[in-house]
Amino acid sequence: MDQQEKIYDLIGIGIGPFNLSLAALLDEIDGVEPLFFEQKEGFDWHPGMLIEGTKMQVPFIADLVTMADPTNPYSFLNYISKNERMYQFYFLQRLDIPRREYNDYCQWVAKQLDSCQFGQRVTNIRHYKDNKELFEVEVTHMNSGEVEVYCTKHLVMGTGSVPVMPQSFRNASSEDVFHTADFLSNRDRCRKADSITVVGSGQSAAEAFRELLREQRDCGYQLDWITRSAGFESMEESKLSLEHFSPDYVNYFYQLPQHQKDEIFASQGLYYKGISNHTINDIYNLLYEYSVGREELNIGLQVLSEVKEIRPKVEGGYELECYHYQKGETFTHHSDLVIAATGYKPYVPDFVHHLEDFLEWDEKGRYKVTKDYRLVKTKETANEIYVHSGISHTHGVGSTNLGLSIHRNKVIINHLTGREVFPINEKNIFQSFNV
Ligand SMILES: Cc1cc2nc3c(=O)[nH]c(=O)nc-3n(C[C@H](O)[C@H](O)[C@H](O)COP(=O)(O)OP(=O)(O)OC[C@H]3O[C@@H](n4cnc5c(N)ncnc54)[C@H](O)[C@@H]3O)c2cc1C
Known part of the structure; x- marks a missing residue:
């Protein structure tokens, strides 16, 4: 087992679109050193369902970076431009790009990011409070079985669903x-x-x-x-219904009592x-x-x-x-x-459940999550676990929606850096959910 000396600012578990977006946004921000691990050999987004002719359910504007920073080099339009397909895309006149193209775009981004490591599975995490406060992250190479241990101040879980x-x-x-x-x-x-x-x-x-x-x-x-x-x-795809996939609805939903959130979420099946x-x-x-x-x-x-x-x-x-x-x-x-076609469920690795004394859980055995996407801890420590996966019970129907991934990453980056790197708009939609 190799122990790495360096202490990272953030280690990401899993590279799906949510953590890839975070990696792409962080690449443009000085002073943060992140590292992301993915067990697959390369980025591959639901490969069994990349059927020709299927398309994204969100407009291409909900790419990995644009809604935070339209000038970011990892935008979908830059991918189109670098691939010399600008005129074809212009004549296509579509917002809903093919699913295969979204995957290709994400692969294009992932290949440029040194912070994204593939073929490596995070197999354990431990929190240390003694001399230095940090997490130790055990990473297993999928081919060789070799194990390395990395240290980080913070973690971000983007383990998606299975x-x-x-x-x-x-x-x-x-x-x-x-x-x-x-x-x-x-x-x-x-x-x-x-x-x-x-x-x-x-x-x-x-x-x-x-x-x-x-x-x-x-x-x-x-x-x-x-x-x-x-x-x-x-x-349910009407434009006003789609406003449920907005930061405004997330904010409204978050402050409701847990029993009400569970009831409401269970009744919103047709939105997704x-x-x-x-x-x-x-x-x-x-x-x-x-x-x-x-x-x-x-x-x-x-x-x-x-x-x-x-x-x-x-x-x-x-x-x-x-x-x-x-x-x-x-x-x-x-x-x-x-x-x-029996669906997916959020994937929370066992090693997170093993942190039972470090994290707060609700009566249904789900972790508690702060409004700004951190797992609620039982201990006083500056080390955070940010989270993308398994948060429908706290943040509602839009939790897996790609149109909200940028908003979530903006909130996470602002907290991680301790400054307002990205301004957060309070009012983004026409309707009001709150009184
Ligand atoms: C077929 C399909 C199409 C969809 N289309 C849309 C759409 O058009 N619009 C929309 O808004 N939503 C869509 N969704 C829903 C959602 O956006 C996707 O599920 C999306 O992939 C979620 O991204 P993610 O980053 O959270 O997780 P995932 O994409 O599931 O990625 C998680 C990654 O973590 C890795 N991982 C897990 N554990 C570990 C570990 N211990 N160590 C290392 N790596 C690990 C996994 O291998 C995986 O690659 C779709 C879902 C499906 C199934």
């Missing part, structure tokens, strides 16, 4: 029953299947279904889509869990085209039905036990492949 696979789906082979997070790597397998079922009705479900639908007639598989929701509901209207339109248009001439469709869309269990069949394929909860009836459905 796919959720229901326990009842795990009796099946992971090659046949897989999460949408692995959709693209299973694409060829889908093409060869006789039947495929997508389970769930969020945006990822719809994108996988649309993609399979496009190839359905060439590949000839039976294609089904099953959801326990009452319908294939669209995401539904399907984009354009995706539903694409699917409907394809279904309509396919139905011309009253062709046999070999396509099923089933609502109000929960897939309770997936059982392997002796003759091959799987039996899905489903329950129609309004009719109170159970039925079975056969499929060779099942794609679980």
Whole structure:
């Protein structure tokens, strides 16, 4: 185990868009020495869902830096310019860039930042208060297994989320029953299947279904889509609803009592869990085209039905036990492949839970977070753990929204540096949430 002498100002755990944005903004600020670690070999944003034709759900202005500093060299427009695509982008006339392009842009930024280290996983953190107050961060190299220990004054957690696979789906082979997070790597397998079922009705479900639908007639598989929701509901995308993804709404939400926050957040699913209207339109248009001439469709869309269990069949394929909860009836459905569009959950590494004496937790076992994105500590110390992940219970529906990442990073940088590097506007939207 190698111990590094140097004391960093900030060590970041995970390099997704939130910490990458922080790294890019800090690169332009003198006097702060940060280091960020990512376990993957390079920056890669939800690679299993980088389907051609999918697009960002936020305008390109919500890139890694522009909303804090439009002159920053790591802006999306500078990426376009350096790639000599300015005229093509100009004629494209779109704010919602392709998802693949966002990933390529982030890779372009990550490659320029010396503070971003890849192929290294943070495996433990410890807080020391004795002589010097600091955190020791244990980092494991993914290829060699070699462990190094780094010291830092502060930490920032950007560990994002991980796919959720229901326990009842795990009796099946992971090659046949897989999460949408692995959709693209299973694409060829889908093409060869006789039947495929997508389970769930969020945006990822719809994108996988649309993609399979496009190839359905060439590949000839039976294609089904099953959801326990009452319908294939669209995401709430009106401009005034989008104002829920503003600093103003975060500020309003933050000061509510915890029980009220939990109730409100649970009721806001359609702000982020539904399907984009354009995706539903694409699917409907394809279904309509396919139905011309009253062709046999070999396509099923089933609502109000929960897939309770997936059982392997002796003759091959799987039996899905489903329950129609309004009719109170159970039925079975056969499929060779099942794609679980069953969402993601925040990922908080175990070593954070091991800091149980250092951090304050609520009665549901969630860490407490200050308004300016620091974990609440039990001890008096100048060392902070800033946090991007797992804060929906404290900061609300916009916690994973990329349009809010810059605001959060501005707040974090101002606190970290102890000065107003970035002014924070109090009023950013038309409506009022507070009285
Ligand atoms: C398919 C998909 C599309 C989305 N599209 C949009 C969109 O268009 N607009 C929008 O606003 N939101 C979108 N979201 C939601 C959200 O913006 C993303 O989930 C986003 O990736 C969150 O960024 P992040 O930086 O918090 O975490 P992540 O992108 O999840 O990155 C976290 C990183 O931390 C790494 N990590 C974890 N633990 C460790 C460790 N111990 N050591 C080292 N590295 C570690 C992981 O490998 C990972 O790379 C989308 C989500 C999905 C799933």
